[in-house]
Amino acid sequence: MKLYDLELSGNCYKVRLFSALAGIEIDIVPVDFMAGEHKKSPVIDLNPWGELPVLQDDDVVLRDSQAILVYLARKYGGNQWWPDSAAHQGEIVQWLSVASNEIQNGPCAARLVDKFGMQLNKERTLEVSDRILPLLESHLTNNEWLALNRPTIAECAVFPYVATAWEGGVDLTPYKAINSWMSRIKELPGYKSMPGIE
Amino acid sequence: MKLYDLELSGNCYKVRLFSALAGIEIDIVPVDFMAGEHKKSPVIDLNPWGELPVLQDDDVVLRDSQAILVYLARKYGGNQWWPDSAAHQGEIVQWLSVASNEIQNGPCAARLVDKFGMQLNKERTLEVSDRILPLLESHLTNNEWLALNRPTIAECAVFPYVATAWEGGVDLTPYKAINSWMSRIKELPGYKSMPGIE
Structure with missing residues (x-):
């Protein structure tokens, strides 16, 4: 493969x-x-x-x-990361959509501008970030993980461009629950990093 | 429900x-x-x-x-619209991501500007549309349906904002394969329309 x-x-x-x-x-x-x-x-x-x-x-x-x-x-991956049941799949897909849309067009796009010089509207990328990050923060204030009370593929979809958001000038300091969640992900067995994530 | x-x-x-x-x-x-x-x-x-x-x-x-x-x-829905196998689910999720991102930020966003007066960058919505529609056209030139050679939830995710794209000033006339695909969807048993779709 x-x-x-x-x-x-x-x-x-x-x-x-x-x-x-x-x-x-x-x-x-x-x-x-x-x-x-x-x-x-x-x-x-x-x-x-x-x-x-x-x-x-x-x-x-x-x-x-x-x-x-x-x-x-x-x-x-077995049933752990992407379960079989309708309700569980629906819960996770909510976050796959957020990864495809808001995270992609918010922090990811901001990083594309700052780090790779892509011609995108930087202001708009920050607006999208400023909308999605508080929603994510609120969710993670009440939940340790995005879905199912455990790590799933939702974490893998959302984490990368949140953890590298600072490379696009998006400051995560105010988001305590997001930072705690990122720490929990970094402690998962087998975790691997990428350049830009400390 | x-x-x-x-x-x-x-x-x-x-x-x-x-x-x-x-x-x-x-x-x-x-x-x-x-x-x-x-x-x-x-x-x-x-x-x-x-x-x-x-x-x-x-x-x-x-x-x-x-x-x-x-x-x-x-x-x-049984196995027809969202099957069980990994390869089939992956094939469909490709289109759910397109619905969440490119279709949402292209034709859907163009319609939000023209029909509902939303303050978005209209030019950018047309750029996104001009990128995704030829890719969709090319796929549908070689395939009757988005995935699995049959109607799936991919159709339900992608069709609505393509079929109402004209309300955002996005002209579908050049896209023969997309138009044929939309006609096939409208002929499916049980099909229901929405305002803005003829």
């Missing part, structure tokens, strides 16, 4: 983090993003959208980090 | 559409959005995020339309 990977991408890190926590072996294939390797064969043949990460597991090929998390957890 | 609903919301319509297609009975509870009922009891108690839709099924309460689709399909 191969993960076409960019080390500095939080979306790729979601998959690396989950595979580390769940003890799933994946061959990491580094893609030279600056050289545009993701727009060339073989990556573009696997994912015509030209985005990373891409997972290839025999004849299964998936783009989108949330989809890859669901696939890996369902296939190799 | 209750759906706290706004008729003109495509996110609420995702749930109404799926329940119609899958034959799931839900009591629709209209919420007076203009009067701010979603920010007051009982809706705000169920969803502190102050967003619609909200689903209440006994002790299960869910926000986020994608999460509600997964819940309903898993609990009441």
Whole structure:
């Protein structure tokens, strides 16, 4: 099983983090993003959208980090990270959507501007961050984990771009519950970090 | 089972559409959005995020339309709309992420500006639309359905804000495959429309 990977991408890190926590072996294939390797064969043949990460597991090929998390957890992760029941799946998908939308367009996009010089509206990325982080803080004030009172793939989807938010100028100091939650994640057996996370 | 609903919301319509297609009975509870009922009891108690839709099924309460689709399909929809296997779930979640992010911030956001006067950057909504619609067109040129070669909850997540894109000034005329796909959806047994879709 191969993960076409960019080390500095939080979306790729979601998959690396989950595979580390769940003890799933994946061959990491580094893609030279600056050289545009993701727009060339073989990556573009696997994912015509030209985005990373891409997972290839025999004849299964998936783009989108949330989809890859669901696939890996369902296939190799047992019931712990992505359970079987409707209510539990629904509870987790709420956070996959937040990862896809608010976290992506808030702290992730702010980091893309500051760290990689992407031409996005920085003010808007901070507005989105300022809306989602207090909601996350409020949830984590009343809950140790995002869903099911235990670590799930929701953590792997949301944590990477929250933990690197400071690289986009988003200050997490006021968010005590978010900081405690990040500490709990860092203490999970098998936890792996990425550049930008202390 | 209750759906706290706004008729003109495509996110609420995702749930109404799926329940119609899958034959799931839900009591629709209209919420007076203009009067701010979603920010007051009982809706705000169920969803502190102050967003619609909200689903209440006994002790299960869910926000986020994608999460509600997964819940309903898993609990009441059989294997047809949201199958059991890892590869199939992964394939569908790719499109749930697209619905949460690109469709929400592209055609949906363009419609929020034009139809409801929301203060968003219209140009940016059109840029996002101009990126995602050709990718969708290309996929649907080679596939009748978004995933699994059959209708799934992916259709219910993506269709509503594509079909109402014209209300945000997004012209779908050039996209022949998207138009054919929309026609196929409208012919599905049980299909229900919403205002803004002809």
